[in-house]
Amino acid sequence: MRVRPSNRASKGPVVTPNTGRDQRPLHRVIYPHRIVGMALTALPVVAVLHQRDASMAAWLFVTFATLVWPHLAYVLAKYSADPRRTEMRSLLIDSAIAGAWPPLMHFNLLPSALLLTLSSMDKISTGIRGLWRRSLPGMLLSLLLCAALTDFAFEPVTAMPVILACLPIMLIHMVSVNLSSHRLLRKVRLQNQELDRLHRVDMLTGLSARTDWEQHAERLMQRSAASGEPIGLLLIDIDEFKQINDRHGHSAGDDALRALANTLRSNLRATDRAGRLGGDEFVVLLPATGAAQAQDIAERLRNAVAYLRLREHPGVRLTISIGVAILDAAPTPLRAWLNAADHALYRAKRNGRNRTMS
DSSP: OOOTTTTTOOOSOOOOOOGGOOSHHHHHHHHHHHHHHHHHHHHHHHHHHHHHHHHOOHHHHHHIIIIIHHHHHHHHTTTTHHHHHHHHHHHHHHHHHHHHHHHHHHTTTTHHHHHHHHHHHHHHHTTTTHHHHHHHHHHHHHHHHHHTTTTOOOOOOOOOHHHHHHHHHHHHHHHHHHHHHHHHHHHHHHHHHHHHHHHHHHTTOSSHHHHHHHHHHHHHHHHHHOOOOOEEEEEEEETTHHHHHHHHHHHHHHHHHHHHHHHHHHSSOOOEEEEETTTTEEEEEEOOHHHHHHHHHHHHHHHHHOOOOTBTTTTTTOOOEEEEEEOSSSSSEEEHHHHHHHHHHHHHTTTTTTSSSS
């Protein structure tokens, strides 16, 4: 009998929060990273401006961008009617600010390249689709405008103090990226483990899924061919299962399947393997088990099931029919072994159900 089972964005070029995994509003996720990113960005920028005795306007811009802007962006989003859309605009402003740094520093080579590169990398790392491409026009326009305002001054030599000022942002960004990669790899590993579990376990009953127990059976058969030990196979079917579904509903059918699975687990040996074939049919693999012992195990299971009562469905009474097939050392395909058990199960059904046949 067979039935269908119902039965993340950075503002300065530093930390990369993955907004795709955070359930908080976007502006709240970005806020601390923008503060840290702009503070670290200030180190090489201030070092260059101090070296070239920059104008008051340049100092005011740096002060606003690194100390005021992170908080202003947060407040704008917090009190906006559409916080996410406002925060997305702020992320584009972040890129425009990043575009202003190179001309402001007269294109001092190391910090200019560093800040532009990391800003772009962070936009890519946000996971916000298309953000990096959308940020490029604002960054380029800001760079050209500020370059025009500074008469395209070009002083690319990077002095040692500026190099030292660049180290924190490089090191922290590297650590941040590595941590993010570690978290991603760990997530992928856990997902792979879950996929493997789903592949091996039947979700309704918790027993071995068909692919898993078939692989186990093949291993047992190879071992039997080498050692000569017999293997027992029980094919189990719930009697009148369709009537249980029809009379009591599919929830009762599901409960019956789970109850049978629990009975198998509690009555089998540690070396035995119980799995679901499909619908209301189950398979039990009995290593190093001959015909008489397999028959005894089958009868013990049949009797245990007869005493089962479903708490939510007291009117349901379960019985099972079992077909037994023994595999000796002779090479036999798994399909043929299953067919032998299926024929025995058919005889048990034909002879009145609630019985074991071999």
